[in-house]
Structures are given as structure tokens and as C-alpha cells.
Amino acid sequence: MDKRDNSGMMTAMFRDRESAERAYNELRARGYDKDDINVVMTDKARERHFGDDDDERGDTELGNKSLEGTGAGSAIGGTLGAIVGAVAAIGTSVAIPGLGLVIAGPLAAGLAGAGAGGLTGGLIGALVGAGIPEERAKVYETGIKEGNIVLGFKPHSSEDARYFETHFQKHRGEHIYY
Numbered sequence: 001m002d003k004r005d006n007s008g009m010m011t012a013m014f015r016d017r018e019s020a021e022r023a024y025n026e027l028r029a030r031g032y033d034k035d036d037i038n039v040v041m042t043d044k045a046r047e048r049h050f051g052d053d054d055d056e057r058g059d060t061e062l063g064n065k066s067l068e069g070t071g072a073g074s075a076i077g078g079t080l081g082a083i084v085g086a087v088a089a090i091g092t093s094v095a096i097p098g099l100g101l102v103i104a105g106p107l108a109a110g111l112a113g114a115g116a117g118g119l120t121g122g123l124i125g126a127l128v129g130a131g132i133p134e135e136r137a138k139v140y141e142t143g144i145k146e147g148n149i150v151l152g153f154k155p156h157s158s159e160d161a162r163y164f165e166t167h168f169q170k171h172r173g174e175h176i177y178y
Helices: 017-029 044-052 061-068 083-087 106-114 122-128 133-144 158-170
Strands: 010-014 038-042 095-097 102-106 149-153 174-177
Touching: 010 017, 010 133, 010 158, 017 044, 017 149, 038 133, 061 133, 083 122, 083 149, 095 122, 102 122, 102 158, 106 133, 122 133, 133 149, 133 174
Parallel strands: none
Antiparallel strands: 010 149, 010 174, 038 102, 038 149, 095 102
């Protein structure tokens, strides 16, 4: 892995919808609940990666997840991708207009609990508040602003961490940390 820290959270950044969905779906297949997986992207990235889907491909969990915080949820219809599904499906997703972000997972729940005052640190503050070291949060902030998607979760075991490190690398994951 690129780096290790003590947050216990494994994170990786993906430049495209396909690789992010593959990673998300693999997490789900290995027993991770949708509520265990953090998904962070800008609202513009959500629109770019998932906004032009139509009914012919069908909804996916990750696609629906990112829309939930926008009030759209799966009611929008169409294939919205597993990542957007992750953001919409989990029940704890937050659209943050001031920052232009869509966040889902335990991180969203923490932000919602912190209220607007918890967002004054911007994206870096949100990531650091989730236990991600500031150095790593800065790398992710840059990538997220460029339209990338960041996934984060707490591995159930060191075996899972090794498995996902390999899986993420194989599927174009970048800046993989644990």
C-alpha cells in the first residue's frame, strides 16, 4: 500500500465510474454493508459520471446512493451507477451545496451530526474529521476537485486490507492508503 496510518480506514481514489463501481461492488460482495462504505465526490463529478444514465441499463446501488442526498434518490430512474447508488442507498448521504460535494457513508452521518458548523473546514476538514490524516486529505481534496471519486471503509481484517489493496490496484485505484 502507498502508506499506512492509524485511522483504521482504507481509502482509494478512482478516476472513472467503471473502476469506482467495480471497487464498490467488490466491497459489497465481500460482506461490507452499504453503511460501511464512504463515497465522496463533487456534485459536478456525480453529474458527469452518473447524470446521463437512462432506463435501458437499470439502476445500480452506487448510482442511487449518490443521489439520495440531493433529494433525487432512485426516483430519478435510469442507471445511476453503483457509486451513486452507494451515495443514495445508504440513508446517510449529504449533499453539501456550499462545498459542491456529495458524501455518503459513516462520514456523511458524522457531518450531519456536526451540523453546518462542522463544515467550516471544507473538504479537508470533513476528511480529517473522519480520521483521515491531513496529508492524505489534501491529496484527496485535489483529486475530488478534479472529478475523481474517493471510496473509504474500515477493513474487517488485515487479510481484507491486503485483498482490497490488490483489487483496487488492479482496477485503477490510486492513492491507496490504510
